[in-house]
Amino acid sequence: MYDLIVIGAGPSGIFASIFFKKNNKSAKVLILEKTDIVLHKVKISGGGRCNVTNIENDPKILVKNYPRGYKELLSCFYKFNTKDTINFFENKNIKLKSQVDGRVFPQSNNSMSIVNALLDEIDKLNIEIKKNQSVVNIKKENDLFEINTNNEKFLAKNLLIATGSSKMGYEFAKIFDHTIIEPIPSLFTFNCKNFLLKDLSGVAIKDAMVKIVDSKFYQLGDLLITHFGFSGPCILKLSAFAARYIFEKKYIFKISINWLGELNFENILNKLIEFKKKNPNQKLxxxxxxxxxxxxxxxxxxxxxxxxxKLIEISKKDLINLSNKLTNDIYQINTKSLNKQEFVTCGGIKLNEVDFKTMQSKKTKNLYFAGEVLDIDGITGGFNFQNAFTTGYIAGTSMKTNDNNQNT
Ligand SMILES: Cc1cc2nc3c(=O)[nH]c(=O)nc-3n(C[C@H](O)[C@H](O)[C@H](O)COP(=O)(O)OP(=O)(O)OC[C@H]3O[C@@H](n4cnc5c(N)ncnc54)[C@H](O)[C@@H]3O)c2cc1C
Structure with a gap:
């Protein structure tokens, strides 16, 4: 019998078990992992560098990076935010560095620094991990959870589901009457059929404005032209905030690009007319x-x-067309590609069925959730790991071994 069983050896499950065990030294804790690799996504994250968190630590600003979950995460970030993540790793002698864009990486540029720091802590605290144990069914009887894997059965007083975006995790939550918001991809790039700009692949534009035509979604940011369409922080952010809208459009939609960011048609046309007046014999x-x-x-x-x-030969109509092209350049998007550096699932366990003070289910006592299994996702920048660490920390510090002392 275990005081706590965690399903899933990802960052949220590992973090929760560490903080639970720190507060309950004699507790028996088991992590069940279906694969033979723990912290797999951490290993491959950020192209092997692991963008572990972000430098932004004001909870009110931090939550703006979460298209889903911002409301619920606000109070959570007052308990454990990016600064606490940085302190956690630096206290384990993992040196971190931040980039100008705010992303935080291990100084080693190697995700194994993060993986090893977490596994050292698991070892020190005597937390058991069983690999190749795919949980297939769970039930609760007489206040205990019975967890069946492909080859064993376990009993636990507390259960944490930290299965990331795995379908099985959602099925487990449904057993306890939880609602699942349909999982769909977030953080993807936009592809065009017969892409006119493919010869410009690799060209990066600073601060372009991209809008999804006939929608409320737009983003200002750095844009990258690829072989197939558009990528870069601006597109990834747009894909995250508009994930469900784009899904409903079956990934077929139009974007309008203002290559000059916030300058509008009139600003540009006036500048062109002015320039033509002063430099009639020059070429643009x-x-x-x-x-x-x-x-x-x-x-x-x-x-x-x-x-x-030469400018003198260029008509006003041409200047109008150019201003139009620069501020409202329309592309038909036909498909998406997953971003190789980082992707995440939009959707998961409905948030108002979980108590964010404890991460406990509002439907079943002693059942907890953390990480990506929830309907929370962030944009790129270390925000998804931060969600895993924060919700893992809150679950880990809320769970109790003594049944009479449970949070409800
Ligand atoms: C390629 C890639 C790169 C990324 N890079 C970054 C980055 O640099 N920064 C960032 O912030 N985010 C990044 N992310 C997102 C981040 O990895 C996830 O948001 C984060 O790992 C979620 O943590 P988690 O603990 O909730 O779930 P996961 O890390 O997905 O862990 C869940 C674990 O549960 C296990 N599991 C599932 N079902 C069962 C079952 N039935 N029985 C037993 N075990 C089970 C899985 O095998 C897995 O090990 C990246 C994602 C990808 C795919």
Missing amino acids: LQNNIFNLPKNLSKHFLKSLKIIDK
């Missing part, structure tokens, strides 16, 4: 007045057939 490409990557400017000027013309 030579001057690159909007500071766009040269190949991209070339593409626009070529497509409007004004690349070889």
Whole structure:
């Protein structure tokens, strides 16, 4: 019999078991993992570097990085946020570094630093991990959870479901009457059929504005042209905030790009007219007045057939067309690709059925949830691990060994 069984050896389950065991030294804790690798996603995360968290530590700003879960996470971040994650690892002598974009990585640039720090702690605290144990069924009888795996049966007083985006995790939650918000992908890139800009693959644009046509969704940020369409922080963020809308559109929708970010059509047209007045004998490409990557400017000027013309030869209509192209360039998106560096599931256990003070189910006593199994997901930047650590910490510090002392 265990005081706590955790299903899933991901960051949320590992974190919860560490904090539970720290507070309950004599408790028996078991983590069941279906594969033979623990912390697999941490290992492969951030291209093997592990973007472990973010430097932003103001809970009110931090929550803005979560398209789903921002309301619930606010109070949680006052208990455990990115600063606490950084302290946790630095206290284990893992040196971390932050990039200008706020992402935090181990100084070693190797995710194994993070994996090993967590596993050392598991070892020190005498927490048992059983690998190759795929949980297939759970029931609760006489206040105890009976957990059946492919080859063994276990009993536990407390159960934490920390199965990430695995379908089985959702099935377990349903056994206890929880509602599952349909899981769909988040953090993906946009692909176009017959992509006109494919020769510009690799070109990055600073602070472009991308809007999904006929929707409320838009993002300002760095944009990357790929072989098949568009990627970069701006697109990933847009894919996250509009994940369900795009899913409902079956990934077929139009985007409008303002290559110059917040400058509008009038600003640009006026600037072009002004420039033409002052420099009638010059060509637009030579001057690159909007500071766009040269190949991209070339593409626009070529497509409007004004690349070889001096400004005096360019009509007002051409300048209007160019201003339009720069501020409202429409592309038809036909499919998506998963972002290789990081992806996450939108959807999961409905949040109002979980008490975020404890991460306990509101439907079943002593049943807890943490991490991506919940309907919480963040944009790229270390926010998804932070969700796993924060909810894992809250579950771990809320669970009790003594039945008379349970949180409800
Ligand atoms: C390629 C990639 C890169 C990423 N990079 C980053 C990054 O750099 N920064 C960031 O913040 N986020 C990143 N993420 C997202 C992040 O990995 C997840 O949000 C996070 O791992 C979720 O943690 P978790 O503990 O909830 O679930 P998981 O890490 O998914 O762990 C769940 C565990 O449960 C196990 N399990 C499932 N079902 C069962 C069962 N029936 N029985 C037993 N065990 C079971 C699984 O095998 C798994 O080990 C990345 C994701 C991917 C896919």
